[in-house]
Amino acid sequence: MPIHDFHCPACKTHFELLVRSGGTAICPHCQSTTVEKLLSPPAPHGKSAGIIRAARARAARAGHLSNN
Numbered sequence: 001m002p003i004h005d006f007h008c009p010a011c012k013t014h015f016e017l018l019v020r021s022g023g024t025a026i027c028p029h030c031q032s033t034t035v036e037k038l039l040s041p042p043a044p045h046g047k048s049a050g051i052i053r054a055a056r057a058r059a060a061r062a063g064h065l066s067n068n
Contacts (some may be wrong), residue, residue: 004038010030
């Protein structure tokens with residue numbers, strides 16, 4: 001079950017949702033079922049640990065110590 005990005009035209013919300021192959025996506029904000037599935041960029045292969053480390057370092061510099 002992959003996670004997909006969606007856009008709800010009714011309330012203009014962007015959200016991610018785990019949807020089964022035959023399931024229907026429902027907007028978590030307004031409960032609308034007329035949502036648009038968005039094309040998501042792929043995650044860089046094998047570089048996620050470095051991306052997470054860099055994001056945590058930026059958060060620590062900004063004073064967000066809960067991300068460490």
